[in-house]
Amino acid sequence: MEHSSLAGRIFRGVALTLILIFFMFPIVWIFLMSFQTNEQILRIPPRILFEPTLANYEALISGQLRTAAGNLQISFMRNLFNSVVLSSAAVLLALLLGVPAAYAFARFKFRLGESIAFTLLSFRFAPPLLVLLPLSLYYQELGLNDTYFGIVWVYQLIALPLILWIVRGYFEDISPDIEHAYRLAGHSWREAFTRIAVPLAGPGIAAAGLLSFIFCWNNFVFALILASADKQPVTVGALAFVTASGIQYGQIAAAIVLSVTPTLLLALYAQRYLVEGLSLGAVKG
């Protein structure tokens, strides 16, 4: 790096800037849109400079959507809350079930072990709609339709295979002898799992948790079909912005900014754990 010429450095800088603009543009544009009124957004040609307004955020937070056709009630904050509850609960449940299962698949060879692991992975192959039709019938019979629990359960189709397969790989990378050494020092099998295996696989668990959180957060069809208004997450709730008097671009942009924020914060928080354990490879000596 130090030996590169001035021209090279300039070129690299320009190239990086271009790539950054290319990838960041949609997000930056949405961010800018969220501070504009619908008229400002739809103006041709579009302008970078405008008078910012907080009206979109106000409308979302207060739940009053003012359109040309009159006032509309929207429950965006409720949707956001639902998204947080559903995704967190789904990921927590998947971690509770998936991490021990991943450990079992990594450490023990048992009858049908590979088949079970593959079956769990195959949940990801099936088109969600195909699964949903029979499922919604069953849910109605079982009374699980339009309950948090029911949706969290369906989200396991997304989160569980992901966590299971990512974390399994991390467990397989840890030498079982580290746990053996710990157990010889007078600890039980369970302690070796919670005190040695899980912390060492921590980065993998964090990565898998984060990924499955993002997938759950962005899920649309499951909640669209299985949840009614008061249980809907933001992905479904955003449909409310398509109103009789047109599409509320400003509010959609604000909604996107608000709904991206929790995931972004979680990712920033989890990053610490993601980096922390990358030195794990040194164990193999």
Next chain:
Amino acid sequence: MDMLELRGIDKVYRSRGKEPVHAVRALDMAVEKGEIVALLGSSGCGKTSTLRMIAGFEDVSAGSIALGGRRIHELPPARRKVAMAFEGYSLYPPLTVRENIAFALKSAQLPRAEVTRRVDEIARLVEIEDILDSYPRAISGGQQQRVSLARALVRDADLYLLDEPMGQLEPQLRAVLRGRIKSLLAERGMTAIFVTHDQTEASALADRIAVMEGGVLQQFASEKELKGRPANLFVASFIGEPPMNLLDAEVMRSDSGFRLSVGTDMRFDIAGAGLDVEAAKTLAATPQVRIGIRPQKIVVGTGDVRVKVVSNQWLGDQSHVAGDCGGRMLIAVTPGRVAARPGEIVSFALEPRHLHIFGGDGTCIRHAEGA
């Protein structure tokens, strides 16, 4: 009293769709208190499986293990009172070297001063005082191995299991550590079993050596006995450097006992009077035997076996002379230099009293005398 007793141990690894692997067969072994035992053998001979069964990471397929009078083969590893140094070191990555070594002592709730004292002492012994505050990933393989060794030896256990404890160390350090560890074990009366494929290490560290091959314990004896009185052909050819010379011989009755002829080039008369009854009977019933003689027992420059020199190496303290005798290779080791070039004819003296005689199944019929 026997500290450790293995009885009829079998280990079979079964995996679906594959032939079961019989790793250890009918292993009987008793280790006395304070004894240091080496499990010696080539890769895949079952030595590490045996160690792991004692530690409790592998179930025994059959048989029983008793340690200090307790039957331990059904106990979880935590309750066996066994310490182990792993071949792959297996240090706890998030802990420093000092914390790694102190780990088990802290779990046992020893006073802090005592823990520090013992860690420092063992660290001095294996020469890792200067890396006590480093993390495992920051130190070399050899250092990790010593930490792993220290972590095992610092504990109070009934039995210490060391899996290839010095494989990664430089030769000089290895020699120094062997001496120190041996005196530490002896001083504290610690019972230890270690796995190695290095004969020198086995001889230097162990009181007795268990030679394993194909999952079967071939012989369990002191180094001297393994060399002088090998139980079978495998031990005879496995122990000793360079390996024992082995030749096919025909057995014939003679006036005074037996005559063993190797082709037309060599003849050995074994006096019947020198053989015990059993050996004489077996020998009389075996037309074909294998005879073995240690390279160190062949005298170069005298005798009636004429060989064509193939190679003659001076190793600084001894000469290895390899000679061809009617298509059979003989190696002789002599303490001095030998003035013979490849292609020249020299004489080797092989005395009948130095011959080991092995039967068709490989078991030893007669050992060399004076061993």
